[in-house]
Each structure stands twice: as C-alpha cells, then as structure tokens.
Amino acid sequence: MINTNKNHKHIYDAQGKQLCCIQEDKIYIQTDGRQIIDDTCCATDKRNNQQNNKQSEAVGKNSIIKMFLPSIISLVLLLIAIYFDNVLKPEWFTDWIRIIWYAVAYVPVGLPVIKEAFESIGKGDVFSEFLLMSIATIGAFAIGEYPEGVAVMLFYAVGEVFQTLAVKRAKANIKTLLDQRPDEVTIIENNQSKTVKAATVNIGNIIQLKPGEKLGLDGELLSEAASFNTAALTGESKPDTKSKGETVLAGMINLNTVAQVKVTTAYTDSKLSKILELVQNATAQKAPTELFIRKFAKIYTPIVVLLAVLITVVPYFFVSNYEFSNWLYRALVFLVISCPCALVISIPLGYFGGIGAASKNGILFKGSNFLDVIANIQNVVMDKTGTMTEGVFKVQEVILKSEFSKDQILKMVNALESQSTHPVATAIHQFVGEIDSSIKLDNTEEIAGHGLKAIVNGKELLVGNFKLMDKFNISYDLDPTSIVYTLIAIAYDGKFAGYITIADSIKEDAQIAIDKLKALGVKTTMLSGDKSTVVKFVADKLGITNAFGDLLPEDKVNKVKEIKTENETVAFVGDGVNDAPVVALSDVGIAMGGLGSDATIETADVVIQDDKPSKIPMAINIGKQTKKIVWQNIILAFGVKAVVLVLGAGGLATMWEAVFADVGVALLAILNAVRIQRMKF
CATH class of the missing domain: 3.40.50.1000 (HAD superfamily/HAD-like)
Structure with a gap:
C-alpha cells in the first residue's frame, strides 16, 4: 500500500507495517525494527495509515451489522411478542394484533427466503431448501403456531448469515492471492520513467521497481542484487535475495532497494497469471463426494416433500382420532428437519x-x-x-585422455552444451566461461535421454552419458558405476576423450x-x-x-x-x-x-x-484433513437428521428440535469446515 503526503511517499506491506519512506530522491528503509531516518515523515504517515485501517475496519463492521440487521429486528419483535403472550398478557394484544405482530416479525427474515424460493422455481429448481423453509413456516402460521414459524425462519436466516461469513473467510486466502498482481507498473523509456497499465507492457521493456512495490510481470533482474518477499507465490515470508541475471516473477514484492527488471514474459503468460487461472478454475473441478451430495439433494428434496404430504394425509385413513392440524404440524417439523442445507453448504465449504x-x-x-x-x-x-536435489550442478573435475587438449575439448563441449537448457549445460558453461565464437557446429542433434551430437571441424563430437557412448560404439576403459558423481562422457572423432564429473546437492x-x-x-x-x-x-x-x-x-x-x-x-x-x-x-x-x-x-x-x-x-x-472434515459433516448431518426425523414423524419432536436438526447442525458443520483454515500443517 502506498500513501502520499505532499513530497513524501510511504510504502506499507499488507499488514500495515511501513517498509520505506521516499522523500524526493531519498529513500529511507524500515528494516529489522530499526527507526526510519525521517521521523516526522513517518509519524505523519503512520497517522494516515491508522486512519485508513480504522476506515477499512469500520466498513467491515458495518457490512456485518447490515447482514444481521433483519435477524436482529425479527428477534426483538419475536421476544416482545412472546413476553406479551406468556407474561404481560395485555388486553389490547388481541388475536388480530397478535397475528399482525408475528407477521411483521416474520417479514424481515421470511420475505427474502420466499423470494429466493420463487426465483429458484423460475430457474427450474422447484424443490430447493428455500421452498422447504417457506412451506414449513407459512404452514406453521396456518395452524396458529406463530412464534415457531417466526423462530424457524429467524434461525434459518442467522444460519445463512454465518454461512456467508464462513464462505467469505474461506475465500480470503485465495482473494489475497488474486489481489497480488498490480494493475500498473513504472517503465523506463529514454531515461524517463512513466506509469503504464501492466497489461500493455511488452517483452524487453525495463520496469523500475521501488521498495514495497509488487512486480507486475516476469523478468530478468538487471540490478546487481535485490531482496524480494515471495509470500504471494510460495507462502514463505522469508526474503529471497536475487542477483543480476536471475529470474524474478510477477507478485514478488521488492524489499530494500530500487531495482530494474527486464520483462521476459507477456502479462498473460506470467507465472502469477497461470497461478491465478489455476486457482480460479479450481472450484469448478468438483470432488466426487461434492458431486454426489448435489445429485443426492436434487432427488432427496422432492422425496421429503412427498413424505411430508403423506404424513399429513395417510393417517386420516388409519387413525381414529385424526386431527388435521396435529398431523400437518408433524409434517412441517419433518420438512424443517429434512432441509439439506447443512450438507449442500458445508461440504463445498470444506473443499474450498x-x-x-x-x-x-x-x-x-x-x-x-x-x-x-x-x-x-x-x-x-x-x-x-x-x-x-537443488538442480544446481557444479563441475567437480575434468578427466581427459593425454592425447586430447583440455582447453580445446572444453571449448567444444561448452559450445555444444550452449544448445541445451539442461542444468548440466549451465554448470559446464559456468565452469568454462564464455563461448568461443570461432567454433562452428554443424548437424547439431539432441538425442533424448542420451545427450548431444554435432560435427566440429568435420569430426563427430559426442557429449552425454555413457549410454550415448554405447549407442555410437565408443569404447572406454572405466566402469561408470564406480564413480558416485554424475558423469558427462566426451567422445571426439570416434574416440573416447574423457569425462567431466558434476555434483548436485540435496535440498x-x-x-x-x-x-x-x-x-x-x-x-x-x-x-x-x-x-x-x-x-x-x-x-x-x-x-x-x-x-x-x-x-x-x-x-x-x-x-x-x-x-x-x-x-x-x-x-x-x-x-x-x-x-x-x-x-x-x-x-x-x-x-x-x-x-x-x-x-x-x-x-x-x-x-x-x-x-x-x-x-x-x-x-x-491437507487432502486427508479435508476429506476427514467432509465425512465428519456428512455423518453429523445424516445422524442427527435421521434421529429427529423419526421423532418428528412420531410427534415426539417439536419445531424447536427441528430448528436444531437443521440450522444447528448446519452451523456446527460450517464451524467444523472452517477449522481447516486455522490448522497448521
């Protein structure tokens, strides 16, 4: 984050810690807890930063309060109505006023759900959780169970808010990653700096990166050295120091010096762009368990509605003292219990x-x-x-036959290896040095899994493993298996010239x-x-x-x-x-x-x-813990619902037990699902 105050520019990291202070052409760095040189400048900016943080926190709190406001209004009205009903019992609280009061308490939480139910029906999804809750609560009003009708929808609305907050929290890590790529960068043209859209930068352009700024594209470091925070790409907060010529990637944050980077990759082809694409597409690839639950819910919900109808109607033909309102109440309890939201929400949330x-x-x-x-x-x-292993090879020793010139052979090998991007080729190049431009290679060929072949001065040059020597019938007088190091065998003009030993270190x-x-x-x-x-x-x-x-x-x-x-x-x-x-x-x-x-x-x-x-x-x-949490939620939801469904159908469970079996279980499942984000692996 960058704050500007008159001639001062101040750069902060994502946690609000000041990284540096830029005053005209001078840069003052905050490192290892030491004071920044310009105390006045930093004090001013600290106040600005605190003010910005407070504003952000206020916006977040207001958003949460707004989400809970309908539930708060309904809860207050419901508690007042219950108090009037059971304690105060005022004369003016007549049946009609009572109905209207409970209806007003129902509207803030019930109307959005009924609206969702109609919208789902319009989209072809008739038997949704919204329809189940609407039928159950409106039915409760129809048989005079006003407090329970409001309470069911109230708890459902509270559950929905908690679900929304949980999903937001689950998305926070990924959103942080998606926010890492800056929209604008500073490029140098004709010794002048100018700010341009990152997407318009071309390969070969020079980016100037000030301390605290994020790199927008992949490139090659032109400065002698620079330290970067790579947490956006690797999850590691430890600074990574790069030297001139090394690759730096979009999303890295420059830490302690102005650096220049030559762009080597287009904006859309950067590592970070590919990472963002992978993350954004990840949620589209559903796990088999998640897909099964979705299919199950589509079959399960219509069956539940049918069973609720049967619970209401069938006893008429078998029960002597049949009372419609009693059996309708049981059916409504059954509907509330059977709502699949605990599964439909918590399982995708677990995977997410x-x-x-x-x-x-x-x-x-x-x-x-x-x-x-x-x-x-x-x-x-x-x-x-x-x-x-590190993949960074270093030449250990060069063993050549006496009849071959070490200097000449190494120059030819270096020229041939320049045609390869293999780490071994890099090691040889670093050992030998600059490529001798006087060496001309003809008919260069890479033989997969073996090495390289070319014609130099009209004679065949082979550089690779000993399988390459065997392939071209080159005889040699040593046992390659007796040497632990990686061996690069060399043959010239049909004769074995010797070998180079190369070592790599274990990570x-x-x-x-x-x-x-x-x-x-x-x-x-x-x-x-x-x-x-x-x-x-x-x-x-x-x-x-x-x-x-x-x-x-x-x-x-x-x-x-x-x-x-x-x-x-x-x-x-x-x-x-x-x-x-x-x-x-x-x-x-x-x-x-x-x-x-x-x-x-x-x-x-x-x-x-x-x-x-x-x-x-x-x-x-992480995969094991995710799967464990998902199955815990499935067992919890089905177990509790199965017990309360039987009790509800038998008239032993009221709407309050139904609320726990639905909203309570959903909340427990959600809290269980978000645990994975706090785990240390």
Whole structure:
C-alpha cells in the first residue's frame, strides 16, 4: 500500500507495517525494527495509515451489522411478542394484533427466503431448501403456531448469515492471492520513467521497481542484487535475495532497494497469471463426494416433500382420532428437519477451505477432486534432479585422455552444451566461461535421454552419458558405476576423450519430506535419468525405499505402470519437460512450479510453487484433513437428521428440535469446515 503526503511517499506491506519512506530522491528503509531516518515523515504517515485501517475496519463492521440487521429486528419483535403472550398478557394484544405482530416479525427474515424460493422455481429448481423453509413456516402460521414459524425462519436466516461469513473467510486466502498482481507498473523509456497499465507492457521493456512495490510481470533482474518477499507465490515470508541475471516473477514484492527488471514474459503468460487461472478454475473441478451430495439433494428434496404430504394425509385413513392440524404440524417439523442445507453448504465449504489452506502454503490444487485423490495416495514416485536435489550442478573435475587438449575439448563441449537448457549445460558453461565464437557446429542433434551430437571441424563430437557412448560404439576403459558423481562422457572423432564429473546437492528439506511421508504410511520411489550410482546414493542418504537410475522418459512411464498394476495409487513429483508424460499417467501429478517447465505445470494436478519437497507430505495431509472434515459433516448431518426425523414423524419432536436438526447442525458443520483454515500443517 502506498500513501502520499505532499513530497513524501510511504510504502506499507499488507499488514500495515511501513517498509520505506521516499522523500524526493531519498529513500529511507524500515528494516529489522530499526527507526526510519525521517521521523516526522513517518509519524505523519503512520497517522494516515491508522486512519485508513480504522476506515477499512469500520466498513467491515458495518457490512456485518447490515447482514444481521433483519435477524436482529425479527428477534426483538419475536421476544416482545412472546413476553406479551406468556407474561404481560395485555388486553389490547388481541388475536388480530397478535397475528399482525408475528407477521411483521416474520417479514424481515421470511420475505427474502420466499423470494429466493420463487426465483429458484423460475430457474427450474422447484424443490430447493428455500421452498422447504417457506412451506414449513407459512404452514406453521396456518395452524396458529406463530412464534415457531417466526423462530424457524429467524434461525434459518442467522444460519445463512454465518454461512456467508464462513464462505467469505474461506475465500480470503485465495482473494489475497488474486489481489497480488498490480494493475500498473513504472517503465523506463529514454531515461524517463512513466506509469503504464501492466497489461500493455511488452517483452524487453525495463520496469523500475521501488521498495514495497509488487512486480507486475516476469523478468530478468538487471540490478546487481535485490531482496524480494515471495509470500504471494510460495507462502514463505522469508526474503529471497536475487542477483543480476536471475529470474524474478510477477507478485514478488521488492524489499530494500530500487531495482530494474527486464520483462521476459507477456502479462498473460506470467507465472502469477497461470497461478491465478489455476486457482480460479479450481472450484469448478468438483470432488466426487461434492458431486454426489448435489445429485443426492436434487432427488432427496422432492422425496421429503412427498413424505411430508403423506404424513399429513395417510393417517386420516388409519387413525381414529385424526386431527388435521396435529398431523400437518408433524409434517412441517419433518420438512424443517429434512432441509439439506447443512450438507449442500458445508461440504463445498470444506473443499474450498482445503484449497484455500493449500494456496496459503504455496500449494495449488487444480480442483477439489484432487484433494480426495491425494488423501488416498499410497506411493509417491519422484524425480531426483530439481525435485529432491537443488538442480544446481557444479563441475567437480575434468578427466581427459593425454592425447586430447583440455582447453580445446572444453571449448567444444561448452559450445555444444550452449544448445541445451539442461542444468548440466549451465554448470559446464559456468565452469568454462564464455563461448568461443570461432567454433562452428554443424548437424547439431539432441538425442533424448542420451545427450548431444554435432560435427566440429568435420569430426563427430559426442557429449552425454555413457549410454550415448554405447549407442555410437565408443569404447572406454572405466566402469561408470564406480564413480558416485554424475558423469558427462566426451567422445571426439570416434574416440573416447574423457569425462567431466558434476555434483548436485540435496535440498535442505528433502529429508523432512521423506520422514513425513513414511510417518503417513506412504511408500517412496525415486526415478531418474541420472546414473544409477548417483540415484542410489541420494536414495540411501534420504531413506527412499526404491530407486532406479539410467531411465529414459518412457522407462519412467513403464515403472509407474508397474507400480499401478499392484493396485497402488501413485503420485508422481517432477519438474522437467520429460516428466510430463509420467505426471499425466499418475493418479496425482505434482509439479515443482518454481523451476518446473510449463509443460509439466500444465499437465500436473497439483503445483508446489516454491519447489520444496516438504510440501509433498503437507499436500497429502491437507487432502486427508479435508476429506476427514467432509465425512465428519456428512455423518453429523445424516445422524442427527435421521434421529429427529423419526421423532418428528412420531410427534415426539417439536419445531424447536427441528430448528436444531437443521440450522444447528448446519452451523456446527460450517464451524467444523472452517477449522481447516486455522490448522497448521
């Protein structure tokens, strides 16, 4: 948030904490609780900020009061009428005045529901909860049960308000995410800054980002260094320091210095845009339980109405002392009890709460159906590089045959690897340095799962794994399995030239992830295209049950098919383009969204935004807790309703018990559903 006062500009974070104060060309930063230099400026703005916060709080409170106002009016009128009826009993409180009084008490809460009932009928949804409540309460008035008729509708209206507030709370996390993208950005053109719509910015434009401002598009950092708050994308509040040339993403908040960013992606193609699209579409993908309840309610409600009619009419033929008003009362109680709102509201709210809790923690579910599936996962299959390891390789040593020039071979390898975006290629480039432009490559070819081939100076150059050497019948005099590091084999002019060893480090929370998966009773399997010795080394260190290396993309697919033949539900976690087929095959595909390729993110069902393996068991736990809460609500609603329905039909339950069975159970179910948003995973 930015407040402006004369020549001063003040920037706050989402919690109202001041990040910095800009006075003309000077920037004063608030960090680690230290005082901002310009105390007068900050004091003025602090007052402005407090005033704005108070105004926002006042608007929120007024909105809630407005929502409860009809219920408050009805409650006051109802209590006065009950007091007149049972205590004061004034002479002027005649039958007609009594009816009118209760009718006036009924209107604020009853009229909106009756209106909804007619609108639902107009849309073809005849047997809605609104119709049930309307019939029940109007029927209560018809047989002279005025207080109960008002009370039922009053409690129903209060329940609806609580439902609305609960849904708003459930949407809060997602709404916060949707608000992260700024509409305007400052770009630099001809050494001049100007503010433009973010959607109109082109690739290649330079964005100037002041402290406290959010980045509107993905880009490359041009400044030497800058720290960013990435909570909108990852759920992590820890600052992330980026260096010149590194990728920065839309939604990141610049923390401590003016930074310049070169735009590399169109506004609609940014990571944040894709995240927003995923979240907005997530609620459209319904879980099987949710779909069943919706279908059930459509069949259940007409049956309930029919049973209510039968309860009223059938006893006439079998009961000797039949009294119409008595049996109609029982039928009305039956209608109130049977209203399915506890199920229809609380179950979608439970799933929505699960999606919101996940997004708050940097995990995106593409639909509530995947919350159900991930809760039952028995085997998590994961890639190694970029998933359980950092994916940042470093050259350890270069071992070449004496007849080859180390300098010349490395220059050729560097030139060839520049054709690849693989992390290994990046490591070699960082080790060797600038590409020698005098080296000409012809007939460059990438051989999937093997490496690269090209013609240099009329001779064939091969760079890849030892399977590439075998494929081209290159003989070598070492056992690749005896070396733990990742090996890059090199052959030139049909002869084995040597190899480069490259190492990757295990992610700091990888061990936590595996330990938590085991605690959940989930099996773990690692599949990788890297050499078997490296894969086994990483798997043994982390305690992963099964590990397979030297796999091509189709081999990964076959391994997952093998696991699925054992009737196990499988989640696959990966980040590379070659992981997309196996992600699609698994029951739940999980993509590492930070470093992950667009193809894998597009194919995946769940996206982990900060690439942390520890979010895998967290996602499973969120799915389990969501499913648990949903089934608690189903059992609670059906259990209470079944008991009170029998009592109501037998004349042993009054309208007050019916109110508890409907509105009371609905409120309990809603309170249970919103629990997931307060849970710590």
